[in-house]
Amino acid sequence: MPVKILIPTPLRRFVNGEKSVEVEASTVEGALLALGQRSADLRKQIFDDSGKLRNFVNVFLGDRNARELAATLAEVPVRAGDVIVLVPAIAGGVADVKLSRSEILRYSRHLIIPEVTIEGQKKLKAAKILCVGAGGLGSPLTLYLAAAGVGRIGVVDFDTVDLTNIQRQILYSTADVGRPKVEAARERLEALNPDIEIVTHSVHLASWNVLDLFREYDVIADGTDNFPTRYLINDACVLLGKPNVYASIFRFEGQVSVFDAQHGPCYRCLFPEPPPPGLVPSCAEGGVLGVLPGILGTLQALEVLKVILGVGDPLYGRFVTFDALDFKFRELNFAKKTDCAICGANPTITAPIDYEAFCQVRGAESESDVGQAQLISVEDFQQRRAAGEAFHLLDVREPHERKIASIPDSIPAPFDELPARLHEFDSADQLVVYCHKNGRSLDAWRLLRKAGFGRAYVLSGGVDAWAERIDRNLPRY
Numbered sequence: 495m496p497v498k499i500l501i502p503t504p505l506r507r508f509v510n511g512e513k514s515v516e517v518e519a520s521t522v523e524g525a526l527l528a529l530g531q532r533s534a535d536l537r538k539q540i541f542d543d544s545g546k547l548r549n550f551v552n553v554f555l556g557d558r559n560a561r562e563l564a565a566t567l568a569e570v571p572v573r574a575g576d577v578i579v580l581v582p583a584i585a586g587g588v589a590d591v592k593l594s595r596s597e598i599l600r601y602s603r604h605l606i607i608p609e610v611t612i613e614g615q616k617k618l619k620a621a622k623i624l625c626v627g628a629g630g631l632g633s634p635l636t637l638y639l640a641a642a643g644v645g646r647i648g649v650v651d652f653d654t655v656d657l658t659n660i661q662r663q664i665l666y667s668t669a670d671v672g673r674p675k676v677e678a679a680r681e682r683l684e685a686l687n688p689d690i691e692i693v694t695h696s697v698h699l700a701s702w703n704v705l706d707l708f709r710e711y712d713v714i715a716d717g718t719d720n721f722p723t724r725y726l727i728n729d730a731c732v733l734l735g736k737p738n739v740y741a742s743i744f745r746f747e748g749q750v751s752v753f754d755a756q757h758g759p760c761y762r763c764l765f766p767e768p769p770p771p772g773l774v775p776s777c778a779e780g781g782v783l784g785v786l787p788g789i790l791g792t793l794q795a796l797e798v799l800k801v802i803l804g805v806g807d808p809l810y811g812r813f814v815t816f817d818a819l820d821f822k823f824r825e826l827n828f829a830k831k832t833d834c835a836i837c838g839a840n841p842t843i844t845a846p847i848d849y850e851a852f853c854q855v856r857g858a859e860s861e862s863d864v865g866q867a868q869l870i871s872v873e874d875f876q877q878r879r880a881a882g883e884a885f886h887l888l889d890v891r892e893p894h895e896r897k898i899a900s901i902p903d904s905i906p907a908p909f910d911e912l913p914a915r916l917h918e919f920d921s922a923d924q925l926v927v928y929c930h931k932n933g934r935s936l937d938a939w940r941l942l943r944k945a946g947f948g949r950a951y952v953l954s955g956g957v958d959a960w961a962e963r964i965d966r967n968l969p970r971y
């Protein structure tokens with residue numbers, strides 16, 4: 495009976511550029527054999543010499559993985575009008591890639607692994623991987639991908655290297671402080687492996703540029719640290735049909751997964767909505783143990799290599815958490831949501847959206863939000879207080895942060911405790927709140943205003959601005 499086989503882009507050149515081919519068959523295997531008869535070259539792409547379907551080619555019958563429907567594809571029947579989808583693990587012109595003598599020596603420990611061999615190494619060389627974020631996760635990720643011989647590594651980052659980065663971002667040296675991250679990263683990665691290409695993108699990833707950027711790559715690795723970018727990456731990957739290798743870190747905990755709507759659920763299937771603003775602090779606000787991004791970024795590199803090589807079981811539909819203090823890995827299984835807003839049956843998102851609005855970005859991340867708060871500069875505050883004006887200065891940071899640096903005559907009032915301690919303050923008084931920069935203080939200001947503290951202000955720039963402009967003896971962190 496007639497069935498349709500959808501041909502992925504890299505294989506279309508074997509069928510005169512056709513997007514789909516109709517064949518007569520009664521089983522999935524029969525359909526693939528019939529496809530192979532159309533072109534000997536195509537047959538070599540999807541079957542090995544012994545006639546076995548290559549394991550980096552996935553076969554879907556409708557939306558079901560055909561390999562999961564029966565022990566062999568010869569046992570999976572097809573009906574007239576069925577659609578078979580071929581999904582190679584990676585799109586790339588592997589066949590044309592050659593390894594030089596020095597590359598063969600460089601990668602010899604790969605070549606002797608049966609799961610890699612020279613064919614796998616060629617796949618790595620042909621692969622194009624985009625790492626979004628060249629920070630704690632992006633450091634081990636790009637270093638290992640470069641060392642492993644991934645042919646083209648794109649790095650997206652807009653930041654410059656800061657001294658507070660060096661504690662965990664091992665791509666950089668102390669001498670790199672002040673340099674653009676992508677520049678320092680390119681130099682380091684090229685020194686590590688001159689046989690590969692490093693492409694730098696010094697841009698803010700946004701809804702208007704994400705699709706054009708991602709289109710050039712086979713796999714996207716999400717090493718970012720904020721929700722708007724995570725949702726942006728997820729949505730762009732789903733729209734373009736690319737795998738999204740994900741990791742995230744916070745203090746002593748990490749998460750890793752592989753989202754690929756063609757193989758399973760996406761990030762939105764697991765987290766349809768971002769957490770409310772302020773609930774999850776960023777690394778800059780909450781801190782992170784230096785080695786933790788090393789562990790998670792390395793696991794991310796592992797999953798990228800598996801996806802490229804088409805070996806093992808990538809973390810599709812599996813979400814792994816790591817608790818460094820307990821030394822516990824936990825694996826959680828999750829399924830595709832049929833009503834997922836982007837990868838579900840009736841998606842409501844069909845193009846990248848405005849993620850800052852979706853995630854209700856607040857605090858230091860949104861300038862317009864800062865504009866709404868009543869701000870007082872560190873200079874103004876110091877002068878007015880010195881002139882005898884009465885202020886209660888509330889430090890909404892954690893006690894251990896106060897030990898690093900604090901402003902004289904401030905009252906410790908950690909943000910989490912504030913709601914229960916409002917009765918300690920008089921709403922008729924002038925209150926000034928500060929934190930490290932301006933994340934928690936804005937949330938605290940909002941809380942105070944709601945509770946009727948009409949004379950509450952935010953110390954603009956927090957203790958960091960104080961240390962920079964008022965008391966230079968105070969350490970900055």
Ligand SMILES: [Zn+2]
Pocket residue numbers: 759760761762763764830831834835836837838
């Ligand atoms: Zn989804």
